[in-house]
Amino acid sequence: MVRDVLGDTRPTNLTMSIVGAHLFEDNAFVAALAYPGVEDLRTLEIEVCLDADEGAVDAQTMLYNIARTLSVLPLRGLTLTLNYGLFADETGGQMHPIRRTLEGLDLEAAAGIFRSLIPSVMDVVVGLSTDRE
DSSP states (O other): OHHHHHTTOOOSEEEEEEEOGGGGSSSHHHHHHOSGGGGGOOEEEEEEEOOGGGTTOOHHHHHHHHHHHHTTSOOSEEEEEEEOGGGOOOTTSOOOHHHHHHHTOOHHHHHHHHHHHOTTOOEEEEEEEOOOO
């Protein structure tokens, strides 16, 4: 997937949006990142859009899986945006559990997970979004 998009390029900066945190649960995404071009990658901005099937996701496990997957990259800077736009609608008056979980997340502690699992990283920003575009 990543190889198909980047071809033979060797970017130092990459911005991407991915639908589904489940992509980080196994080694499929690691395999997608395992090509020679990623050895030059220094900064990554990644938006992970939670899909409708992920309403019961455990935030800590999700963050750990993402960090573990990205640990194969020689990143110096990382910006991660967790987009829960599908769960932001309050028309029924009840807040969706994943929204409650993510809005209660200690973003600095979340960034600490990435700092501990990605040895090369110096700057980490973890944020939330409900943007559906």
